[in-house]
Amino acid sequence: xxxxxxxxxxxxxxxxxxxxxxxxxxxxxxxxxxxxxxxxxxxxxxxxxxxxxxxxxxxxxxxxxxxxxxxxxxxxxxxxxxxxxxxxxxxxxxxxxxxxxxxxxxxxxxxxxxxxxxxxxxxxxxxxxxxxxxxxxxxxxxxxxxxxxxxxxxxxxxxxxxxxxxxxxxxxxxxxxxxxxxxxxxxxxxxxxxxxxxxxxxxxxxxxxxxxxxxxxxxxxxxxxxxxxxxxxxxxxxxxxxxxxxxxxxxxxxx
Amino acid sequence: xxxxxxxxxxxxxxxxxxxxxxxxxxxxxxxxxxxxxxxxxxxxxxxxxxxxxxxxxxxxxxxxxxxxxxxxxxxxxxxxxxxxxxxxxxxxxxxxxxxxxxxxxxxxxxxxxxxxxxxxxxxxxxxxxxxxxxxxxxxxxxxxxxxxxxxxxxxxxxxxxxxxxxxxxxxxxxxxxxxxxxxxxxxxxxxxxxxxxxxxxxxxxxxxxxxxxxxxxxxxxxxxxxxxxxxxxxxxxxxxxxxxxxxxxxxxxxxxxxxxxxxxxxxxxxxxxxxxxxxxxxxxxxxxxxxxxxxxxxxxxxxxxxxxxxxxxx
Numbered sequence: 001x002x003x004x005x006x007x008x009x010x011x012x013x014x015x016x017x018x019x020x021x022x023x024x025x026x027x028x029x030x031x032x033x034x035x036x037x038x039x040x041x042x043x044x045x046x047x048x049x050x051x052x053x054x055x056x057x058x059x060x061x062x063x064x065x066x067x068x069x070x071x072x073x074x075x076x077x078x079x080x081x082x083x084x085x086x087x088x089x090x091x092x093x094x095x096x097x098x099x100x101x102x103x104x105x106x107x108x109x110x111x112x113x114x115x116x117x118x119x120x121x122x123x124x125x126x127x128x129x130x131x132x133x134x135x136x137x138x139x140x141x142x143x144x145x146x147x148x149x150x151x152x153x154x155x156x157x158x159x160x161x162x163x164x165x166x167x168x169x170x171x172x173x174x175x176x177x178x179x180x181x182x183x184x185x186x187x188x189x190x191x192x193x194x195x196x197x198x199x200x201x202x203x204x205x206x207x208x209x210x211x212x213x214x215x216x217x218x219x220x221x222x223x224x225x226x227x228x229x230x231x232x233x234x235x236x237x238x239x240x241x242x243x244x245x246x247x248x249x250x251x252x253x254x255x
Numbered sequence: 256x257x258x259x260x261x262x263x264x265x266x267x268x269x270x271x272x273x274x275x276x277x278x279x280x281x282x283x284x285x286x287x288x289x290x291x292x293x294x295x296x297x298x299x300x301x302x303x304x305x306x307x308x309x310x311x312x313x314x315x316x317x318x319x320x321x322x323x324x325x326x327x328x329x330x331x332x333x334x335x336x337x338x339x340x341x342x343x344x345x346x347x348x349x350x351x352x353x354x355x356x357x358x359x360x361x362x363x364x365x366x367x368x369x370x371x372x373x374x375x376x377x378x379x380x381x382x383x384x385x386x387x388x389x390x391x392x393x394x395x396x397x398x399x400x401x402x403x404x405x406x407x408x409x410x411x412x413x414x415x416x417x418x419x420x421x422x423x424x425x426x427x428x429x430x431x432x433x434x435x436x437x438x439x440x441x442x443x444x445x446x447x448x449x450x451x452x453x454x455x456x457x458x459x460x461x462x463x464x465x466x467x468x469x470x471x472x473x474x475x476x477x478x479x480x481x482x483x484x485x486x487x488x489x490x491x492x493x494x495x496x497x498x499x500x501x502x503x504x505x506x507x508x509x510x511x512x513x514x515x516x517x518x519x520x521x522x523x524x525x526x527x528x529x530x531x532x533x534x535x536x537x538x539x540x541x542x543x544x545x546x547x548x549x550x551x552x553x554x555x556x557x558x559x560x561x562x563x564x565x566x567x568x569x
Contacts, residue, residue, distance in 0.1 A: 052444065071447070071452070072447040073448075073452045076448060076449060081449075082448060084445070090437070090442055090446075091441060092441060092553060093434075093438070097437075100431065101435060101446070101449060104431050104432075104434060104449075104450065104451055105450030105451065107431040107432070109431075111427075114426060115426045116426075121430065124431070165449075168449055168450050
């Protein structure tokens, strides 16, 4: 059975159909890319999967359970985590707190323990802190744990977003343009990082990206979206030579 | 680590014990006269109000303008229990917290779906509804209010309530639950997508804030002999809001400092009745121009800060 199976998904905003009959499936441990021109509806698909928007029609089966209609926090608890195209960190909080917040859904002590400062509280806090530091070390952000998120350089903010998503211990990680605004070298590092986290955490990863070197480099399978519809599916090699994809990106040839 | 925690804890206990005994001594020997005692009581009540509202406005980032409404619920609930039903003061206090917390829950669940200005208007309206409802209940004498309430708010009660409020607020904020609450202020969508049930935590902060406002109401009622609905109008909510904003949104110590300063300022300005409000407004404007983030911003003042100043490094 697929890890995630999306069928007949529709979403329109007023008269604009953002997603039209979207069909999609992902297997365990796959690394899939979703590409398409600007405005094709890629981020809308992500927002539908993570519960930010409710689809007009269709189903999103994740691990045998339909995610449609669930609140975003419940979807997160099911094991779906994401990053954002325009970075959405908790800016006025420290790097460490950003990661700790993502661990809150599995908080090991109760509210009363927190208020009464019982031993459970101190033990639980130590546990949360160690876990958060473990993630920060992998991403080489441990030295900056006490800096405010907003004071980090851009590339590190992007990395911190990935750390924060990982700290929710997901099975499916969704990355919305992780390389946006990065220079070629940073993109290269990001590619290695994506492969690393996939192997280390046994993750299934779905990503949107415009940087073709990254998409072609890391993704095993690609979906191409245009005007809310899937126009092609296949390996990076197949997509590269697909005539409909070339048309969508470059326009049709004039006779 | 363990040792440091113990030292910090015992220092705090000693400071509190000294503060408590000092004031108690001044009151019993009569060195602190009636005028200062009234101001001290107002100060403590305002600290409770400001700290509890800061939980909602400062940390959760939900603009609530109905705090006096919860204070009213607490005041009336406690007076009904102690004055009319003759139960002891502690029962009155518990009733105040429970009633105000319940009111917070009933109001919070529907209104906290709203954001920003809309939430402010809804909470403002609810505060007014509570006041108008009280005006129309004959059991509590309607607009005339209740007179001759026994003066049960003594310094130990007041001190205990203030410390309890601060303790609960600080312990809550510095826990995983507190971080969840703060993340809502920082970015509600990101918070929700990181697995935090934002509605639940907004309501939680709102209910806890309302409970302590109720406690403050009970303290108020049992010190000033009389309560009437008009005392808990929109302007009272606004006074509390001013303290929170002046102290800095997202700082408990800021709220405490602002509550103390504003109470002291109000008392000091009593000597200039004609220009009192002008001066008050002017001071607020000046502070807001030079410290738009509030006196403390979102920083906290702690023993560590004093320790740093003491050892001369910053």
